[in-house]
Amino acid sequence: MIKKYDPKADLSIKSQNLASLLYILGIDRSNFSTTTIDDVINLIRNRYIYKHDITLNIASQEYIKKQSIILNRNFRRAWFDVQVAAHEVANG
Amino acid sequence: MANEKRYEPQMAFDYTKWEYDWRTFAETSTKFDGPESVAISDYLFNTIGVDKRNIATGGASDYEFVIHYPRPNLAGSYGESQWMPILLIQMLMDIAPKKRVLALSGGLDRFRLKPFQDIYGSQIYLLNNKKAAMYEKFQYQNTPIEYDVVTFQQLEDDNCNDLVFDMIIGWSQDMENPFIPVDFYLDRLEKNGIMIIQNTSDSVFLYQNDTQASPVWEYHQDIKARNDCHMYHIPLFYGVTIVVKK
Numbered sequence: 001m002i003k004k005y006d007p008k009a010d011l012s013i014k015s016q017n018l019a020s021l022l023y024i025l026g027i028d029r030s031n032f033s034t035t036t037i038d039d040v041i042n043l044i045r046n047r048y049i050y051k052h053d054i055t056l057n058i059a060s061q062e063y064i065k066k067q068s069i070i071l072n073r074n075f076r077r078a079w080f081d082v083q084v085a086a087h088e089v090a091n092g
Numbered sequence: 093m094a095n096e097k098r099y100e101p102q103m104a105f106d107y108t109k110w111e112y113d114w115r116t117f118a119e120t121s122t123k124f125d126g127p128e129s130v131a132i133s134d135y136l137f138n139t140i141g142v143d144k145r146n147i148a149t150g151g152a153s154d155y156e157f158v159i160h161y162p163r164p165n166l167a168g169s170y171g172e173s174q175w176m177p178i179l180l181i182q183m184l185m186d187i188a189p190k191k192r193v194l195a196l197s198g199g200l201d202r203f204r205l206k207p208f209q210d211i212y213g214s215q216i217y218l219l220n221n222k223k224a225a226m227y228e229k230f231q232y233q234n235t236p237i238e239y240d241v242v243t244f245q246q247l248e249d250d251n252c253n254d255l256v257f258d259m260i261i262g263w264s265q266d267m268e269n270p271f272i273p274v275d276f277y278l279d280r281l282e283k284n285g286i287m288i289i290q291n292t293s294d295s296v297f298l299y300q301n302d303t304q305a306s307p308v309w310e311y312h313q314d315i316k317a318r319n320d321c322h323m324y325h326i327p328l329f330y331g332v333t334i335v336v337k338k
Contacts, residue, residue: 009243066305
């Protein structure tokens with residue numbers, strides 16, 4: 001058991017998380033380092049397009065919306081998790 | 093403001109009694125909470141360079157400068173709705189004190205974990221993530237807890253042998269990662285152990301029909317699908333979900 005935050009272990013697991021999301025979105029590994037957060041958010045928004053403010057629950061719309069919400073939330077978290085852990089590894 | 097009043101009783105009432113003066117503790121905590129939150133946000137945005145747009149997309153609670161328990165400016169009476177989830181969780185601990193508590197969001201629950209340790213002697217384990225890092229840097233000094241840190245890798249390698257807990261406490265955001273499903277944590281809960289997930293109404297979005305398309309809805313369904321747990325979703329304040337391992 002450790003007594004202190006371990007940034008290397010954190011960076012390792014969070015990098016795997018981020019890479020998994022990038023693969024899911026179809027981004028080639030050779031492009032990982034040049035892909036920006038805006039690239040990915042725009043990709044999700046353009047791929048999972050759903051109608052806003054619809055009054056009826058349409059199953060297909062709900063499904064697409066769910067994919068968009070989950071991907072956006074998790075991608076943003078994964079991105080910033082890696083950013084924080086990488087900073088702690090470099091400066092901790 | 094008028095709309096908010098409907099959440100409050102007309103009269104303050106105080107039929108709650110604790111030996112531990114948590115109200116004073118909460119007032120003191122509140123004084124720490126503001127400056128600590130400012131220091132964390134300054135560090136994240138100006139030192140590390142985290143993108144500030146994340147706040148506008150609901151990411152603020154990931155960074156510990158929003159949604160703390162006890163919340164800033166808690167009502168003076170235990171009878172006010174803000175205290176309900178706090179009282180409820182404290183009561184659970186009082187009924188069946190837990191000895192090994194895994195906190196998934198580290199410093200975010202420091203004001204809850206410290207009384208657990210002070211009153212019941214609980215051993216606190218922090219999951220190794222940025223919440224633990226921020227706790228050590230900015231929050232430990234004012235709210236010191238004796239703790240061990242557990243990494244994801246250790247939890248995976250142990251495969252539910254030694255690293256099991258009788259309480260796991262976390263936030264909705266801890267359960268929304270599809271690569272670390274809610275089952276990962278529930279499998280590490282001892283028999284009769286409880287898992288507390290806070291903010292599980294997703295700020296009431298869960299209760300709107302058209303937001304069934306939500307990770308929050310999804311992990312509740314995942315828990316319902318298990319046959320070894322009871323689940324209680326309580327729509328108090330921002331919502332609390334309590335899972336009991338049978």
